[in-house]
Amino acid sequence: MPGWKTPCKTRSGHGRQKQSHSSAWRGLADIRVLALALVYFGTSAGLYTLGIWSPQIIRSFGASSLEIGFLNAFPAVIGVIAMILWARHSDRTKERSWHVIGACLLAVAGLIYAGNVSTLFTVMVALTLVTVGISASKPPLWSMPTLFLSGPAAAAGIAAINSIGNLGGFVGPMMIGVIREQTGSYSWGLYFVAGLLALSALVVMILSARANKSPTAELPHPHTH
Incomplete structure (x- = not known):
């Protein structure tokens, strides 16, 4: 009858719910999820460092408030264009790992360069590279997460990566401020964030190497994806 559930249907529903919860927990416990959370931690540290400190860094080179507004927008525009083109290239080649590694290392180079520049033009070049x-x-x-997770496990894994990784958005900018207060310069703070992004690149490199060695691994690697 409508509105009534048979014992068989009830047991089936409970079974599916239990299986869904089990899959979600497997996603959270997957070491690759934690590794990608660490990668996202580094990229979030870099992103929020740019958002919070770029105007002050540009100002330190003598730019006016109006100039800061225009100059701060320039790297973001170039970054959007680069993101679209890089994503298309990644999709076309069906490769993920080295696209992440290469992008992170470019940001590392930009941050190190930003810590050593002496003119407004060169700092803009550096900030553009980072962005x-x-x-x-x-x-x-x-x-990358959906290459080895699906269903509830993918949802839980992506949520974990996002939650843990976003902490980098607090740590990166905070450390820039703390280090600048101690040293009177932005340089070592920028080097610190560069170190986080270098760690992100290293983690993806390790995941890629493990995928190459394991025939059952589903993370992308340079030769077969």
């Missing part, structure tokens, strides 16, 4: 690298890393990075 391009961080922006370009995002699409291939977010394509």
Whole structure:
């Protein structure tokens, strides 16, 4: 009769719910999820560092408030274009790992360069490199969890990556401020964030190497994906 559930249907519903919860927990416990959360932590640290500190860094080179507004927008525009082109290239080649690694290393180079520049022009070049690298890393990075997770496990894994990784958005900018207060310079703070992004690249490299060695691994690697 309508509105009534048979014992068989009830047991079936409970079974599916239990299986869904079990899959979600497997996603959270997967070491690859924690590794990608660490990768996202580094990229978030870089992204929020740019958002919070770029105007002050540009100002330190003598730019006016109006100039800061225009100059701060320029790297973001270039970053959006680079992100689209890099994502298309990643999709066309069906490769993720080295697209993330390359983008992170470009951001690392930009941050190190930013810590050593002495003119407004060169600092803008450095900030643009950082923005391009961080922006370009995002699409291939977010394509990686669904290569080894599906269903409830994918949802739980992506949520965990996002939650843990976003903590980098607090740590990166905070450390820039703390280190600048101690040293009177942005340089070592920028190097610190560069170190986080270098760690992100290293983690993806390790995941890629493990995927190459394991015939059952589903993470992308340079030769077969």
